[in-house]
Amino acid sequence: MSTPLIMFVGFILVTLIITWKAARQSSGSSNYFAAGRGITAWQNGIAVAGDYMSAASFLGIAGIIAFQGYDGFMYSVGWLVAYLTVLLVVAEPLRNAGSYTMADVLAYRLRPRPVRAMASLSTLIVSTFYMIAQMVGAGTLVALLLKGSGIGFNGAVAGVGVLMVAYVVFGGMLATTWVQIIKAILLIAGTILLSVLVLGHFDFSFAAFFDAITHVKSGGKVVNFLEPGLRYKPPYGAIDLISLGLALIFGTAGLPHILVRFYTVPDAKTARISVVWAMFIIGAFYIMTTFLGFGAATILGSDFIKLNGGINMSAPLLAQRLGGDIFFAFISAIAFATILAVVAGLTISASTSFAHDFYTNVLHHGREQRPGEQVRVAQITAVVVGIVSIIIAILLGPAFNVAFLVGLAFAVAASANLPVIVFSIFWKRFNTAGALSGLGVGLVGSLILIAIGPSVMGVDADTVVGAARHMIQSQPIFPLENPGIVSIPLGFLGAFIGTLCGNEPESEEKFAEMEVRANTGLGAEKATAH
Amino acid sequence: MSAPRSGPDWRKVDAHPDFRKLVNARKGFIIPAFIFFCTYYFTLPILAGWFPDLMKTKVIGPLNVAYLFALSQFFMAWIVALLYVRAAARFDRMAKEVLEKNH
Secondary structure, three states, X not given: OOHHHHHHHHHHHHHHHHHHHHHHOOOOHHHHXXXXXXXXXXXXXXXXXXXXXXXXXXXXXXXXXXXXXXXXXXXXXXXXXXXXXXXXXXHHHHHHHXXXXXXXXXXXXXXXXXXXXXXXXXXXXXXXXXHHHHHHHHHXXXXXXXXXXXXXXXXXXXXXXHHHHHHHHHHHHHHHHHHHHHHHHHHHHXXXXXXXXXXXXXXXXXXXXXXXXXXXXXXXXXXXXXXXXXXXXXXXXXXXXXXXXXXXXXXXXXXXXXXXXXXXXXXXXXXXXXXXXXXXXXXXXXXXXXXXXXXXXXXXXXHHHHHOOXXXXXXXXXXXXXXXXXXXXXXXXXXXXXXXXXXXHXXXXXXXXXXXXXXXXXXXXXXXOOOOHHHHHHHHHHXXXXXXXXXXXXXXXXXXXXXXXXXXXXXXXXXXXXXXHHHHHHOOOOOHHHHXXXXXXXXXXXXXXXXXXXXOEOOOOOOOOHHHOOOEOOOOOOOOOOOHHHHHHHHHHHHHHHHHHOOOHHHHHOHXXXXXXXXXXXXXXXXXXX | OOOOOOOOOHXXXXXXXXXXXXXXXXXXXXXXXXXXXXHHHHHHHHHHXXXXXXXXXXXXXXXXXXXXXXXXXXXXXXXXXXXXXXXXXXHXXXXXHHHHHOO
């Protein structure tokens, strides 16, 4: 058995033991969906960071910086700044006014059934896109990291799928939270170690390190990797980055798998402190990731990385060069843990929304037919979500370009979810028509703009084959990869115009209750005693 | 007091002058803070896209405006977060007083 495989198995065993312990705790909706609301501020902070720091941010950002230098660093900034929206606007009102899902907050003042149905659809779309991207990435990566062990793309996808379902079905939110916490601690530990090794390579001299960054050999030339312009090129580069920035700043606060985390803590104050914890962890992680990227650029060089597995292997290859095969195995195992934890978080938010919003509240008017039914429906949903994503990921195959799926998830979260969350918390006049039209316009607008943009449309050379080809072979109609700059204003406009078209005195009347709840925590869901 | 109700009297709390003060104080922090951090953040891609020569100006040794400004974004985010936590402690006290007066 290879060393990476032993470490993978070690992580799986530890997390399965946690799941088994969580499964023995008392049952019930609040325990299953919200870990009994007993998670502390630092635990939830680490778990939020764990939910957010995906393999795309660990391997992806290190890789972008290794190849494109400063522009990759600039790309990473928005991912942290986005948490200010979560902190200032969403976390506390959500915790005070909801119980399990984003739709709880919307359903408060509005007609619950249509609003929940639409919000649940949006949640499922965001989670599914994000999950398929992670699964395809997982398959490619695990196959690469475990080269020679006989586990290929399909095996890796199936393995990740089965494990994520096991965590969610048997352990619920409590197990998922602890999987996130362990993964985040491992990820931070690995990143610190690797950063120290990079600085050690330059005799712990920042001056020597940054000096090397200004003279990186790339494609036969010497380039200053601290200067902008290697990734975001005219005419649309900077606008695309601004558009991505908008999607991050408005979208992070609309991501269902991040929002559900604020229901796992006892009160709004704990939710607030946990966001600050998450911000320090995520920020420190991104700053160190840039050291890894710049380290890979200066120590390995992009030509070497291209020949040994490609851009996403920058961080693992750097670990191998500086710390040998054992450290390579450790970093690989962390990358695997990262993927597994993120897909588990996505699975539980998707199945919670389906069970709580759609099954219980839309189909059965908010009443459980039998005790424990809501949890059972969520468990079945998790299994279905797992099977469907395994099948789709295998059908798409390793060559499929998944990067745009994550962009799409953020665009939908920013253009559909966030406008209606903000309006329902802050705007008295807001009503059901506004919510439905905001969610609908944001959702459809994002989907169309992505479908006519450069991620889907493009003319490939004949040498590009199979799933790596663009889906539509013609020039893109919309020039930006990230539709946020257009779709977010559309979402807000949709919610605004829809509201003006409707008239709902009940919603305006309930605004007083919403405002008092959101601002004081009066009547908020309490933690259950363990 | 008045007829027994199943829940708190939301409208009475909502109309209470101390509660209005709380809502305004919260908005008084959140709205300027939001505008500030968005402006600060979007200045980065705007400078990189349209003023590359300014960004390439070296400040300390090899470190240029571009790198230092991007790095400062992290500290900006942390500082705004900590300022909010401090302000929110004040909002918590105001909320507690409102609830005590309307008990």
